[in-house]
Amino acid sequence: MIKAAIFSMCLAISAVSLNARAQDVRGYSYGPVTQVDYVHVEYGHFDEYMAWVTSTWVPTMEAAKKAGLIIGYKFFQASPKSPDQPNVYLEITYRNMAAYAGDIGDQADAFEAVTEKVICDSACQNQARVRRNEIRKSSGH
Secondary structure (H helix, E strand, O other), X not given: OHHHHHHHHHHHHHHHHHHHHXXXXXXXXXXXXXXXXXXXXXXXXXXXXXXXXXXXXHHHHHHHHHOOOOOEEEEEEOOOOOOOOOOEEEEEEEOOHHHOOOOOOOOHHHHHXXXXXXXXXXXXXXXHHHHHHHHEEEOOO
């Protein structure tokens, strides 16, 4: 009798668990996710890079936040232990992994539209990236 009751309870829990997973097809949309970019700004170019952060990156993040594409962003300056380590960290926090604007995200087109509105079109942004890559190295995210 007790074994049957435990078995019934396990079946009920399994059914609830399956229903919850069926409702969230992706399975990874729960909770905020933060993307961190590790950047090494070349010696003597920190002020130039900060000018880009304050004139372009921050307004873009503000527009993305206003559009509901992100929930927050941060900039950190670091003191690296060696010259090749990152000395700047850029964080972007999304509602969840499904909202992430990277290659796998649902919001990539919307995020691109915001960046084009705030900065310029994709071709113009690519030219600016080439110049920015001369003064910094991205170590990925």
